[in-house]
Amino acid sequence: MKKIKYICSILLLLAVVSGCKKIEGIDQDLSFINSVAPSKLDKIFEVSNDNSGLVRIMPLGEGVVSYEVSFGHGTGTAAKAVVAPGGSAIHSYPEGTYTVTVVAKDITGNSTTTAYPLTVTYRAPENLKVLVEGNVEVSAEALYAKSFLVYYGDVANEVGTPLAIGAKLPAHSYPGGGPYTLMVVALSGGAATTQVVKTMAGLPMDFEGAFLADTAFYGTGQAFNVLANPYATGLNTSATVGKFTRGKEGASSVTFKLNVPINMALGKKIKVLVYNTDPAQIGKKMNFELASAIGGKPANGVGVVKATVTTSGAWEELEFDYSAVTAITADTKFGAFVIRFNTTGVIPGYIIYVDNIRITN
Numbered sequence: 318m319k320k321i322k323y324i325c326s327i328l329l330l331l332a333v334v335s336g337c338k339k340i341e342g343i344d345q346d347l348s349f350i351n352s353v354a355p356s357k358l359d360k361i362f363e364v365s366n367d368n369s370g371l372v373r374i375m376p377l378g379e380g381v382v383s384y385e386v387s388f389g390h391g392t393g394t395a396a397k398a399v400v401a402p403g404g405s406a407i408h409s410y411p412e413g414t415y416t417v418t419v420v421a422k423d424i425t426g427n428s429t430t431t432a433y434p435l436t437v438t439y440r441a442p443e444n445l446k447v448l449v450e451g452n453v454e455v456s457a458e459a460l461y462a463k464s465f466l467v468y469y470g471d472v473a474n475e476v477g478t479p480l481a482i483g484a485k486l487p488a489h490s491y492p493g494g495g496p497y498t499l500m501v502v503a504l505s506g507g508a509a510t511t512q513v514v515k516t517m518a519g520l521p522m523d524f525e526g527a528f529l530a531d532t533a534f535y536g537t538g539q540a541f542n543v544l545a546n547p548y549a550t551g552l553n554t555s556a557t558v559g560k561f562t563r564g565k566e567g568a569s570s571v572t573f574k575l576n577v578p579i580n581m582a583l584g585k586k587i588k589v590l591v592y593n594t595d596p597a598q599i600g601k602k603m604n605f606e607l608a609s610a611i612g613g614k615p616a617n618g619v620g621v622v623k624a625t626v627t628t629s630g631a632w633e634e635l636e637f638d639y640s641a642v643t644a645i646t647a648d649t650k651f652g653a654f655v656i657r658f659n660t661t662g663v664i665p666g667y668i669i670y671v672d673n674i675r676i677t678n
Contacts, residue, residue, distance in 0.1 A: 354380060354427060355380045355381045355423050355429045356378065357377070357378055357379045358376075358377065358419070358429060358431050359376075359377040359378065360376050360377060360417070360419060360431075361374075361375040361377065362374060362417075362433075362435055363375070364437060367461060368439045368440060368442075368461045368463060368505050368507070370409045370410045370411060370437060370439075370506070371407055371408070371409050371410075372407070372408055372409075372410055372437065373405050373407050374388075374400075374405060374406050374407070374408065374417060374419075375404070375405040376400055376405075376421065378402075378421050380423050380424075381402055381421045382402070382422055383400070383401060383402070383421075383422050384400040384402075384419055384422070385397060385398075385399055385400075385419070385420040385422070386398050386399075386400055386417065386418070386419050386420075387417065387418040387419075387420075388406075388408045388410075388415070388417060389416045389417050389435065390415055391408070410435075411437070411506070411507070412437055412438060412505075412506065413437060414434065414435070414436050414437075415436075415437070416433070416435070417432070417433045417435050418430060418431070418433075419432075419433065438507065438509075439461075439505040439506050439507030439508070439509055440461055440505060440509060441461070441505055441509035441510065441511050442459040442460060442462035442503035442505055442509075442510070442511040443459060443460040443461060444460050445457065445459040445462070445501070445512070445513050446459065447499075447513045447515060449499065449515065449576055451488065451578075451611050451612075452488035452489070452490070452578055452650055453469070453488060453490070453491065453577065453578070454485055454486060454487065454488050454489075455467050455480065455485070455486045455489070455499070456480070456484065457480060457501050457513075459511060461505060462482065462503040462505065462511075463504050463506035464479060464482060464504050465479070465481075465482075465501055465502060465504065466478065466479060466501070466502045466504065467499070467500075467501050467502075468499070468501075469491070469497065469499055470497040470498040470499055470517070471492060471495075471497050477502065488611075490580065491517065491519070491580075493519075493583070494519035494521055494522070494575075494579075494675075494676075495519060495529075495577050496516050496529055497516070497517040497518070497577070498514055498515075498516060499514070499515045499516075499517045500512055500513070500514050501515075515576070516529055517576050517577050518530065518575065518577055519576070519577030519578060519579055519580075520575070520579055520674060520676045521673065521674060521675035521676070522573070522673075522675075523555060523672060523673050523674075524555075524557045524558055524559050524672060525555060525556060525557055528543045530573045530574060530575055531573075531574040532571055532572065533571070533574065534564070534569075534570075534571055535564070535566070535570050536568065537565045538562065538564045538665055538666060539562065539563065539564030539569040539570065539571065540561075540564075540571075541560065541561055541562070541571040542559070542562075543557055543558070543559055543560070544557065545557060545558075546558045546670075547670070548592050548632065548670065550632070551631050551632045552590060552631075552633065552634065553590050553592070555672060555673070558670050558672040559670065559671045559672060560668060560670055561656060561670070562667075562668055563658055563665060563666060563667040563669075564665065565665035566663070567660045567661065567663055568657065568660065569657065569663075570656060571655070571656050572608065572653055572654075573653060573656075574652065574653045575651075575652055575653060575654075576652075578611055578650035579607060579650060579651040579654065579676060580650050580676075581639070581645055581648070582647045582648065583676050583677075584676045584677045584678040585638065585639045585645075585678065586636055586637065586638050586676070586678060587607075587622075587637040587639070587654075587674065587676055587677075588634055588635070588637070588673075588674075588675055588676075589624075589634070589635050589671055589673070590632050590633070590634055590635075590671065591603065591633055591634070591670070592631070592632050592669065593626045593628065593629045593633075593669055594629065594630075594668055594669065594670075595664075595667065596629040596630075598626060598629065598659065598667070598669070599628060599629055600626065600627075601658065601659040602623040602624065602625050602626070602658075602660075603623065603624055603625075603626060603635060603656065603658050603659075603669075604621055604622075604656065604657040604660060605621075605622055605623075605637040605654065605655075605656060606618070606622075606654060606656075606657075607651040607653075608620065608651060608653045608655050609651060609653040610649060610651050610652075611649075611650040611651070611652060614644075615649070619642065619644050620642060620645055622637040622638060622639055622642070623637075624637050632672075654674075656671070
């Protein structure tokens with residue numbers, strides 16, 4: 318009986334083995350895997366144009382399961398990235414030329430390495446605007462700027478003063494009234510730069526060359542012009558002078574706004590050359606007011622001093638002495654001055670010439 322069971326078992330096993338069929342498409346030949354190598358390898362570089370230096374690197378290819386991108390810049394883990402097919406990596410570059418290396422790996426672990434040149438160029442900053450306030454406090458703004466350098470123009474071989482985006486430099490004191498050439502350079506972060514130049518001037522004011530102050534008028538008919546000297550004799554043979562034309566109101570005046578403040582540390586007296594055209598105006602007074610004090614003290618109206626016109630038909634020098642004005646100290650600075658003439662006996666349209674306005678001891 319046992320023999321019969323044993324024989325049956327053998328026969329059943331033979332039947333199963335002989336009945337098995339090979340499943341279609343599956344065999345021991347895996348050589349096709351080795352034939353799938355990365356192909357059609359390429360890349361896309363998207364370089365930002367805002368001077369951030371950001372570059373998006375998108376590797377391309379067929380038969381790739383992953384890419385290893387080496388940026389050609391940076392160190393350690395920041396110098397490379399692993400990117401999946403269809404993905405990208407972003408890296409920030411300084412301006413320059415780099416070699417980006419992409420290692421493309423297939424399903425078997427085989428790899429193909431390709432090197433691509435990359436050039437990052439920063440654009441020059443645009444729309445540079447410079448603001449000079451109060452006691453020469455400089456700020457600036459510009460599109461695509463990383464920072465600024467400020468050159469005040471009052472020393473030889475000057476090294477630019479760094480100015481950050483959104484910042485304002487502290488007050489700068491010029492050694493005199495100038496003129497000086499203030500230059501602000503906007504830096505891109507690369508080689509490209511943009512610059513703006515401003516002329517800075519205060520006292521002395523002699524009206525030779527370009528007229529460097531902003532003027533504001535009060536009074537109907539009040540005016541001020543720079544013109545050829547019509548009376549180039551005596552104390553003043555300079556080529557050009559200022560022409561003060563009187564308005565009809567008693568307080569008619571001309572305000573001269575300066576971008577280099579009048580520094581009272583340089584003296585307590587203001588001197589002005591004056592030419593009176595009318596003998597009837599002898600004995601009349603000219604007002605000289607120091608105004609727009611840096612920091613607001615003293616207030617306007619405190620720094621008014623008067624001097625008397627003593628002659629006609631010749632240049633004379635009037636002196637406005639501020640030594641007795643206790644509110645004005647050696648550290649006081651003024652951003653403007655105001656001239657008035659004959660505030661009581663008003664003659665609308667009267668002309669008086671002025672020149673060589675300066676501060677002295």
